[in-house]
Amino acid sequence: MARLRFLLDSSDDLEDDLDMIATIKSKKDSSSRYLYRTPNYKHRFELRNDLVDKRLHSNEYNETEFLEHFRVRKEFFWALHEKIKDDEMFKKVKGTRKKTSSELHLLVLLKFLGSNGNEATPSKLGQYFQMSKGCFMEILKRMSSVLLKFKEQVLFWPESDERIEIANRIQTKFMFPNCVGITDGTLLPFELKPQLNGEDYFCRKSCYALHALITCDDTGRIRDVVIGWPGSVHDNRVWTTSDLFINRASNFAPNEYLLGDSAFQPSSVMISAFKKPRGCSYQQNHEFFNTLLAKPRVKSEHCIGILKGRFQYFKRIRALISRKQDLQKVIDFFNCACILHNWLIKDPVPLNWIEIDIEEDDVINRRIPENEEGNSRRSQMLGYLLEKNCL
Numbered sequence: 001m002a003r004l005r006f007l008l009d010s011s012d013d014l015e016d017d018l019d020m021i022a023t024i025k026s027k028k029d030s031s032s033r034y035l036y037r038t039p040n041y042k043h044r045f046e047l048r049n050d051l052v053d054k055r056l057h058s059n060e061y062n063e064t065e066f067l068e069h070f071r072v073r074k075e076f077f078w079a080l081h082e083k084i085k086d087d088e089m090f091k092k093v094k095g096t097r098k099k100t101s102s103e104l105h106l107l108v109l110l111k112f113l114g115s116n117g118n119e120a121t122p123s124k125l126g127q128y129f130q131m132s133k134g135c136f137m138e139i140l141k142r143m144s145s146v147l148l149k150f151k152e153q154v155l156f157w158p159e160s161d162e163r164i165e166i167a168n169r170i171q172t173k174f175m176f177p178n179c180v181g182i183t184d185g186t187l188l189p190f191e192l193k194p195q196l197n198g199e200d201y202f203c204r205k206s207c208y209a210l211h212a213l214i215t216c217d218d219t220g221r222i223r224d225v226v227i228g229w230p231g232s233v234h235d236n237r238v239w240t241t242s243d244l245f246i247n248r249a250s251n252f253a254p255n256e257y258l259l260g261d262s263a264f265q266p267s268s269v270m271i272s273a274f275k276k277p278r279g280c281s282y283q284q285n286h287e288f289f290n291t292l293l294a295k296p297r298v299k300s301e302h303c304i305g306i307l308k309g310r311f312q313y314f315k316r317i318r319a320l321i322s323r324k325q326d327l328q329k330v331i332d333f334f335n336c337a338c339i340l341h342n343w344l345i346k347d348p349v350p351l352n353w354i355e356i357d358i359e360e361d362d363v364i365n366r367r368i369p370e371n372e373e374g375n376s377r378r379s380q381m382l383g384y385l386l387e388k389n390c391l
Contacts, residue, residue, distance in 0.1 A: 052103050067350075070107060071114035071310045076347040081106055083343065087146045104129070105143040112140055113337055116312035147336045154339045157224055157244065157251055158217075166217045167256065173218060174296040175388060176271075176381070178255040181223055183215045183270070184300035185235035185263065188227075188314045188334065194321035203231030210317070210327075212334060213238045215258060218296070220303040221345055222338050227331050235263040245269065257377070259296055266374025271381055273297075288389075289382050301356045303341075309353030310344070311337040 055061060056074070066074055081103060084090075090102040112125060119125075126136040158166065163180045170179045187209040194201050194208060201208040209231030215224040226242045239260075244251055248269045257269045264272040273293050274286035282290065308314050314334065321327050 052101055052107065055107060056103060069114070070110040071312075071349075072110060072344060073347055076344055077106070077110075080340070080343060083150070084146050087149070089142055089146050100139060105139055105146070108136065108139045109143040109147070109336065110340075113311040113313045113333065113340075116315050117318065120313050120318055144332050144336050147339050148332060150339055151335060154342050155222060155225060155335070160253060163253070163256060170218050170296060175292065175385060176259065176296060177384070178253075178257065179259055179271075179296070180252070180256045181215050181217050181258045182296055182300040183213065183239065183258045183260045183264070184297070184304065185211060185213045185238060186304045186308075187231050188212055188330075189231075189316050190321065191316050191318045192320050194327075196321055196323060196327070197230070200230040200232055207231075210330065211235075211238060213242065214300065214304060214307075214338075215244065216300055216303040218299055219345065220299060220306065221342055222303065222307075225335065225338050227334050228327070235260075236265050239264055239270070259293060261297060265371050266378045267371055268373055268377060270374065271378050274378075285382060285386065289385060292385055298356070302354070305354040305356045306349055307337060307341050309355060310341070310349055313337075 055066070055069075056077075061069065063073060066077075070077065072080070084106065085102045087102070090105070108125075108129060111128070112120065115125065122133045122136050122140075126133045129136060131139075158180070166180050167178050171177045187203055187205060187207075188211075189205070190201065190208040190210065192208070198208065201210065203209045203211075210227065211229040211231050211233050213226040213229075213235065214222055216222050224242075224244050226238055226244075229238050239245055245267075252269045257271050260270055260272045262273040262275040264270050266272050271293075273290045274282065276282055314337065317330060319326060319330055321330070
């Protein structure tokens with residue numbers, strides 16, 4: 001209308017004022033995200049609260065269905081919620097705006113970590129929780145930051161008294177004296193090739209993956225995690241560059257050590273399995289030692305199997321790594337999963353969730369440098385076990 005009047009050269013002052021008002025209104029509308037808001041958007045927060053009530057307080061999901069969806073039983077969900085509910089992240093912000101409940105934050109993280117493949121995409125999970133993709137990712141980010149505050153309290157190396165208790169339990173169960181844990185590496189496969197140094201992530205299983213080194217005790221509780229190395233890096237290199245190994249004088253008493261498979265170089269704090277010579281069979285004593293060592297080693301495989309079985313997101317990570325921040329997100333999610341694993345140590349998982357993949361002679365094509373001190377320590381342990389079994 002303003003353009004038509006300009007072309008017709010109208011000199012009506014009233015119409016000029018109306019044109020100015022219309023122009024201001026047009027600019028205001030064009031700078032707004034919505035011309036008007038529907039009642040659904042106004043009450044979206046109430047819809048989320050209703051969803052939480054249905055999932056947690058009603059009979060919409062029985063115990064089995066709740067476990068399938070959120071990978072944890074309801075009683076343990078409330079135990080987790082009790083630990084995180086008082087965080088300042090969930091307190092009411094200034095003004096009258098409400099904040100999303102702590103229950104929903106925890107449900108979002110559990111559902112995300114427990115989903116795999118296409119079901120783990122933010123768009124699908126956002127629809128499940130009746131929220132946008134951006135809102136889902138923001139809740140996920142906040143919840144992971146809350147959990148990471150507990151990392152030093154949950155993922156810590158035990159003090160000397162606790163290490164003695166662990167060593168006594170392991171000796172009673174598996175005959176290895178002074179052993180304070182079991183170490184093993186695992187791969188977290190990527191669905192897509194990382195754009196940032198992608199070739200480095202190509203691993204021995206012919207896929208792109210992230211490496212994680214996990215040390216646990218005899219109960220399956222995670223005691224130390226090293227994550228961030230590309231999948232092509234060998235377990236022994238990750239171990240020898242870890243803080244646990246570098247500061248071994250302060251982390252281990254003189255007689256304490258860890259157990260590992262043949263991928264690890266024997267040392268003063270690592271007793272590993274004997275490697276099978278290429279083209280030859282094991283020596284009888286070495287085979288006997290490896291058989292005894294396999295029993296406690298299963299504990300680390302079992303721990304990793306439970307971790308990946310409960311949190312299936314890490315069986316095939318659907319994330320494009322194009323910058324360091326993308327990789328850091330995956331690392332943060334894995335640390336969150338390890339924290340939850342330790343908190344849920346008493347919550348048994350169904351047996352069909354656990355996939356144990358024991359790789360015999362893990363380093364068949366890799367030569368590990370000899371270590372005289374480590375070989376001597378392992379030989380002493382072999383002699384002790386032979387004497388203990390009267391062989």
